Amino acid sequence: MIRRRVTIDDIARQAGVTKTTVSRALNDRPDVNPETRARIAEIANRLGYVPSATAKVLRTGRSRSLGLAWPSFTWPGILSILRGVSDVLDELGYQVMLFPLGRGEEAERDLVFRVMPSLPMDGLILILPPGMLRYVGELANRGVPVVLIDDRIEHRDRDFPSVGTTNVMGAREATDHLLRLGRRRIAMITGPMDQDVSRNRLCGYRQALEEAGVPYCDELVVHGNFESHSGRAAVQSLLESGVRFDALFASNDPMALAALRALHAAGVRVPDHVALVGFDDVEATAFTIPALTTVHQPLYEMGAAAARTVVAAAEGRQIERHIEIPTRLVVRESCGAATVPD
Amino acid sequence: MIRRRVTIDDIARQAGVTKTTVSRALNDRPDVNPETRARIAEIANRLGYVPSATAKVLRTGRSRSLGLAWPSFTWPGILSILRGVSDVLDELGYQVMLFPLGRGEEAERDLVFRVMPSLPMDGLILILPPGMLRYVGELANRGVPVVLIDDRIEHRDRDFPSVGTTNVMGAREATDHLLRLGRRRIAMITGPMDQDVSRNRLCGYRQALEEAGVPYCDELVVHGNFESHSGRAAVQSLLESGVRFDALFASNDPMALAALRALHAAGVRVPDHVALVGFDDVEATAFTIPALTTVHQPLYEMGAAAARTVVAAAEGRQIERHIEIPTRLVVRESCGAATVPD
DNA sequence: CTGTTAGCGCGTTCAG
DNA sequence: CTGAACGCGCTAACAG
Numbered sequence: 001m002i003r004r005r006v007t008i009d010d011i012a013r014q015a016g017v018t019k020t021t022v023s024r025a026l027n028d029r030p031d032v033n034p035e036t037r038a039r040i041a042e043i044a045n046r047l048g049y050v051p052s053a054t055a056k057v058l059r060t061g062r063s064r065s066l067g068l069a070w071p072s073f074t075w076p077g078i079l080s081i082l083r084g085v086s087d088v089l090d091e092l093g094y095q096v097m098l099f100p101l102g103r104g105e106e107a108e109r110d111l112v113f114r115v116m117p118s119l120p121m122d123g124l125i126l127i128l129p130p131g132m133l134r135y136v137g138e139l140a141n142r143g144v145p146v147v148l149i150d151d152r153i154e155h156r157d158r159d160f161p162s163v164g165t166t167n168v169m170g171a172r173e174a175t176d177h178l179l180r181l182g183r184r185r186i187a188m189i190t191g192p193m194d195q196d197v198s199r200n201r202l203c204g205y206r207q208a209l210e211e212a213g214v215p216y217c218d219e220l221v222v223h224g225n226f227e228s229h230s231g232r233a234a235v236q237s238l239l240e241s242g243v244r245f246d247a248l249f250a251s252n253d254p255m256a257l258a259a260l261r262a263l264h265a266a267g268v269r270v271p272d273h274v275a276l277v278g279f280d281d282v283e284a285t286a287f288t289i290p291a292l293t294t295v296h297q298p299l300y301e302m303g304a305a306a307a308r309t310v311v312a313a314a315e316g317r318q319i320e321r322h323i324e325i326p327t328r329l330v331v332r333e334s335c336g337a338a339t340v341p342d
Numbered sequence: 343m344i345r346r347r348v349t350i351d352d353i354a355r356q357a358g359v360t361k362t363t364v365s366r367a368l369n370d371r372p373d374v375n376p377e378t379r380a381r382i383a384e385i386a387n388r389l390g391y392v393p394s395a396t397a398k399v400l401r402t403g404r405s406r407s408l409g410l411a412w413p414s415f416t417w418p419g420i421l422s423i424l425r426g427v428s429d430v431l432d433e434l435g436y437q438v439m440l441f442p443l444g445r446g447e448e449a450e451r452d453l454v455f456r457v458m459p460s461l462p463m464d465g466l467i468l469i470l471p472p473g474m475l476r477y478v479g480e481l482a483n484r485g486v487p488v489v490l491i492d493d494r495i496e497h498r499d500r501d502f503p504s505v506g507t508t509n510v511m512g513a514r515e516a517t518d519h520l521l522r523l524g525r526r527r528i529a530m531i532t533g534p535m536d537q538d539v540s541r542n543r544l545c546g547y548r549q550a551l552e553e554a555g556v557p558y559c560d561e562l563v564v565h566g567n568f569e570s571h572s573g574r575a576a577v578q579s580l581l582e583s584g585v586r587f588d589a590l591f592a593s594n595d596p597m598a599l600a601a602l603r604a605l606h607a608a609g610v611r612v613p614d615h616v617a618l619v620g621f622d623d624v625e626a627t628a629f630t631i632p633a634l635t636t637v638h639q640p641l642y643e644m645g646a647a648a649a650r651t652v653v654a655a656a657e658g659r660q661i662e663r664h665i666e667i668p669t670r671l672v673v674r675e676s677c678g679a680a681t682v683p684d
Numbered sequence: 685c686t687g688t689t690a691g692c693g694c695g696t697t698c699a700g
Numbered sequence: 701c702t703g704a705a706c707g708c709g710c711t712a713a714c715a716g
Contacts, residue, residue, distance in 0.1 A: 005459075007709055018687050023711060031685055050459040054399045055709030058692045063396075065439070072428050076625060079421045086414050086442045090449075095461065096440045097407070100428045107432075117347075117392040119437065257629045264631055283418060284626035287599045289606055349693055360703050365695055373701055397693035400708045 006049045014043050026051070063120035065095035066310060069111055070127045072100035076282060077299050081127060081149055084303025092311050097121065101128070109135050116144060122314040125149060125306050133159070145313035147306045161313070163306045163323045167197055170295040170327030171204025172211075174249055174277045177293070179212045181335055183247035183275050187220040189234040189259065191251040198226075201251045201279060219243045224255050231255030235262035246274060247335075253278040253285050253294055260288060260334070271336035281330055290333030298325040348391045356385050368393070405462035407437035408652060411453060412469045414442035418624060419641050423469060423491060426645025434653055439463065443470070451477050458486060464656040467491060467648050475501070487655030489648045503655070505648045505665045509539055512637040512669030513546025514553075516591055516619045519635070521554045523677055525589035525617050528556075531566040531576040531601065533593040540568075543593045543621060561585045566597050573597030577604035588616060589677075595620040595627050595636055602630060602676070613678035623672055632675035640667045 008022040015022065017036065025032045025040040026049075043049075057063045068085055070078055089096050099115065101107045112135040116124065123145035126136060137159045139146050148162040178186050188205050191198030202221070209216050222237055224230035231250055235258075238245060248263075250256035256278030263270055270276050270290055278285060278294035285292035305323050312319045350364040357364065359378065367374045367382040385391075399405045410427055412420055431438050441457065443449045454477040458466065465487035468478060479501045481488050490504040520528050530547050533540030544563070551558050564579055566572035573592055577600075580587060590605075592598035598620030605612055612618050612632055620627060620636035627634035647665050654661045 005709085009709080019710075020688080020712090021686060024686090027711085033685060036685085050456060052400075052709050053460040054396055054405075054462050055692090056711080057396045058394075058400055058694095058708090059710045059712085061692080068440075072425050072432075076418065076421060079418060082424075082440075083414050086440055087444065090414075090442045090444070095457075098410075098424075098428055098438045098440055100425075100432045102429065102432070113390075114392060115437075118395040120396050261629075261631060282625075284629040287603075287626040288630055289603060347693085350695095351693080361694080362696085362704080363702060366702090369695085375701060378701085394693050397708090398695080400692090400710095401694045401696085403708085 005052070006047045007052075008049070010047060011040060011043050011049060014047070015040050057120040061120070062314075063095075063122055064093060065097060065121060066307075066314070067097050067099055067111075067116065067119070067121045067124040068127070069099040069101050069108075069124060071132075072102040077280065077297065078127060080299035081303035081306075084300040084305075085125060085307045086303075088304045088307035089311070092307075094122075094307075094311060101132070105132070105134055108132060112136055112138050123147070123310040125303075125310055136160075145310050147310040147313070149302050149306045161309055161319055161321050161323075163302045163309065163325065165297055165302060166324055166326050167200035168204040168207070170279065170297075170329075171201040171249070171251075172208045173204075173327070173329045174279065174293075174295050175205045175208035176212070177329055177331070178247040178249065178275055178277060178335065179208060179214065181247075181275060184214055185217075185220065185245045186214075186247040186249060187222065187238055187243075187245040189222050189224040189231060189248070189250040189255050191224060191226045193223060198251060205249060220245060224251065226252050226255065228254045228258040231258030232262040235259045235266070239266055239268075247276070248274055249277045249279075251279055253280040253282040253292070256292055256294065257284060257288065260292065271334050275335040277335060285330075286332070288334075293332045293335045294330055296328045296330045298327065301325050347394070348389045349394075350391070352389060353382060353385050353391055356389070357382050399462040403462070404656075405437075405464055406435060407439060407463060408649075408656070409439050409441055409453075409458065409461070409463045409466040410469070411441040411443050411450075411466060413474075414444040419622065419639065420469060422641035423645035423648075426642040426647075427467060427649045428645075430646045430649035431653070434649075436464075436649075436653060443474070447474070447476055450474060454478055454480050465489070465652040467645075467652055478502075487652050489652040489655070491644050491648045503651060503661055503663050503665075505644045505651065505667065507639055507644060508666055508668050509542035510546040510549070512621065512639075512671075513543040513591070513593075514550040515546075515669070515671045516621065516635075516637050517547045517550035518554070519671055519673070520589040520591065520617055520619060520677065521550060521556065523589075523617060526556055527559075527562065527585075527587040528589040528591060529562045529564070529580055529585075529587040531564050531573060531590070531592040531597050533566060533568045535565065540593060547591060562587060566593065568594050568597065570596045570600040573600030574604040577601045577608070581608055581610075589618070590616055591619045591621075593621055595622040595624040595634070598634055598636065599626060599630065602634065613676050617677040619677060627672075628674070630676075635674045635677045636672055638670045638672045640669065643667050 008019045012019040012022045022040050025037040086096055099111050126148045140160045146160040148160055150164055190202050206216055222234040224234050250259050260276060263274060268274055278292050281294045281296035285294045302325055309319050350361040354361040354364045364382055367379040428438055441453050468490045482502050488502040490502055492506055532544050548558055564576040566576050592601050602618055605616060610616055620634050623636045623638035627636045644667055651661050
C-alpha cells in the first residue's frame with residue numbers, strides 16, 4: 001500500500017501554522033517560538049515526515065551529494081580510495097554518486113557537459129589515469145569544486161586541488177632499507193619513463209644510493225612498464241646480462257610479484273640470494289612465500305583527504321591546493337629482515 | 343564566470359513557442375510539427391541546454407538513478423560486484439548512488455527510513471552480509487524495487503529478488519577435479535557451519551565423493567571460519583592428527599592461502615604431496631607459487647545481473663525472483679594439473 | 685515571532 | 701499540432 005508522501009503542508013495544517021513556519025522550525029532557523037517549534041517537531045515525527053531532497057535541491061541548489069568519477073576497469077587499489085571517500089562522506093552526511101569513466105574520453109565529456117550540469121552535485125572527486133584530464137578543467141571554470149586523487153602525479157599548481165603521495169620518499173626508503181640490510185648491488189625495475197611516477201620512484205632510488213655513497217650503476221636499472229610481464233622480462237634480462245645483484249627494487253607490485261616468480265623459476269632464492277621490494281602494497285604481496293616487502297600507498301587516507309577537501313570547498317571554506325600523504329614501508333619477508341641494524 | 347542555467351523557457355522564447363511545446367519536442371513526444379521539433383532541437387543544442395534532472399524528478403517521480411548499499415568495510419570481492427553493477431547501469435543510462443552500511447544496523451535503518459524516502463532512487467541493490475536484513479523488507483512493502491546480491495545465500499522465496507551463485511556445484515566440481523587427478527584422500531576445511539554457504543560447499547564436496555564412490559571420511563573434515571588463521575590452524579590439526587591426505591579443499595581462498603603457507607612451513611610440498619584447491623578466486627591466488635587452483639565466483643556477472651534486474655523492475659517489467667550464476671573452476675598450479683585424464 | 689507571495693525547472697492536464 | 705495554467709515540495713524575500 002502506497003500512501004501519499006507527507007509534506008510540510010500536512011504538518012502545517014495539523015499545527016495550525018503555515019509551511020513557512022514549519023520549514024523554519026524544522027531547519028533550526030532562529031525566530032520561531034520554542035513551543036511552536038516543539039509542536040511542529042512532534043507532529044513531523046508522528047506523521048513520519050521525511051524531507052524531499054529533490055525539492056530542497058531545486059530550491060537551494062545544494063544537494064549534499066558529491067560525484068566520484070572512477071576508471072571502473074582498472075586496478076584494485078581503487079577500492080581503498082573508494083572506502084576512504086565513502087567513509088568520510090558518510091560521516092559528514094554527504095551522498096556519493098558514482099561515475100564510471102570506463103568508456104574513456106567520451107565518458108569524461110559526458111560527465112562534464114551532461115551529467116554534472118544536470119545532476120545536483122556539490123562537488124566532484126576525480127580518480128583519473130594520467131592524461132585523461134581533457135575536459136574537467138571546464139568544471140573548475142564553472143565553479144564546481146573538484147579534487148583530483150592521483151598516486152601517480154605529484155603536481156601542485158594545476159587546474160584544481162589534488163591529493164597525492166610521496167613517491168620519491170617511498171622509493172628512497174625502500175632502497176635505504178635494502179642498503180641498511182647490507183645490500184650494495186641493488187637492481188631496479190622502473191615504470192614507463194614518460195610518467196612522473198616512474199621518474200619519481202627512480203629518483204628516490206638514486207637519492208638513497210647517493211646518500212649511502214653507493215655508486216649508481218646503469219646496468220642495474222632495467223625499464224619496465226608497470227605490467228606483470230615486464231617484471232618477468234626485466235629479471236630475465238638482468239640474469240642474462242650476467243650483472244651481479246643482491247637486491248631488486250621493482251617500481252610496483254605487479255612487477256615485483258612477477259619478478260619473484262621469475263627468480264624462483266631461475267633458482268634464485270629470495271631473500272637469500274636477492275632481496276626484493278615492491279611498491280603499492282597490493283593485497284597479494286601479503287600472501288606470497290616469502291611475503292613481499294613493499295611500500296604502502298596510503299590510498300584510503302588519500303580518499304578520505306580528498307573527500308574532506310571537496311566538502312570544505314563545497315561549503316565555501318578555504319582549502320589546500322595540494323595534500324601529500326606519506327607512504328610507509330611495509331617490511332615482510334622478501335628482504336630477510338631480522339638482521340636490520342638499527 | 344557563472345552564467346544562469348539554460349531552461350526550456352529560454353529555448354521556447356527563441357523558438358517562438360511555449361515551453362510546453364519545447365518539452366514535448368525534446369522528449370520525443372508525438373504531436374509536434376517536425377519542423378518545429380527540428381528548430382527546437384537546433385536551438386537547444388546551440389544554447390547548450392541540459393535538462394535539470396532535479397526538476398524532472400520533482401515532476402515525474404522517476405530519476406534514473408539507483409542506490410547501491412554495500413558493507414564498505416569488508417572483502418575485496420565487492421569491487422567486482424561494483425564494476426558489474428556500474429558497467430551495466432552506465433550502459434542503461436542509470437546513475438548509481440553509494441550507501442555504505444559500515445555503521446551497521448543504524449545505517450540500514452537510516453537508509454530505509456530516511457535516505458530512500460528522501461532521495462529519488464528508482465530502486466536499490468543490496469550487498470549485505472548475512473543477517474543484516476532487518477529493515478529493508480519495509481522497502482519492498484513500499485513498492486521500491488530491491489534486489490539482493492549474495493554469494494553466500496542461495497535463497498529463493500524471500501522478501502525480494504536475489505542474485506546468487508552455485509556453491510554446491512562449485513564445490514562439487516573442485517572436489518571432482520581432485521578426484522580425477524587421482525587423489526583419494528581429500529581433506530576439507532569448512533566455513534562456519536551456521537552459514538548456508540559453508541553447508542553448501544561441504545555438501546558439494548560430499549556429492550562429488552559419493553558420485554565417485556569414495557567414502558566420506560569424518561576425520562578429513564576440519565572446521566574453519568573463513569578467516570585466514572583458521573586455515574593455518576586446520577592444516578596444523580590435520581598434520582598433528584596424523585591422518586593421511588593427498589589433497590585439500592579449502593572453503594575459501596583466505597583459508598586456502600594460509601593453508602598453502604602452513605603446508606610449506608611444515609615441509610609438505612604442493613602439489614606433489616598435497617593438491618590444494620580454494621574457493622572465490624581472489625586476486626592473490628594468481629600470484630602465489632604455486633598459483634592456486636580455485637573456484638571462481640562470478641561476482642562481476644552477479645552485479646551485472648542484479649543491475650539489469652532492478653532496472654527491469656523499476657521500469658515495470660517482469661523479473662525473475664532468483665537468478666543463479668554458475669561458478670567456474672580455475673585450474674592453476676596447486677593441483678599439479680597436466681595429468682588430467684579427460 | 686509568523687504569514688504572504690513567489691519561484692526553482694519541468695511535465696501534464698485540458699482547451700483550443 | 702499548440703498554448704494556458706497548474707503543481708511537484710520546498711525555501712526565501714518581504715511584510716507585518
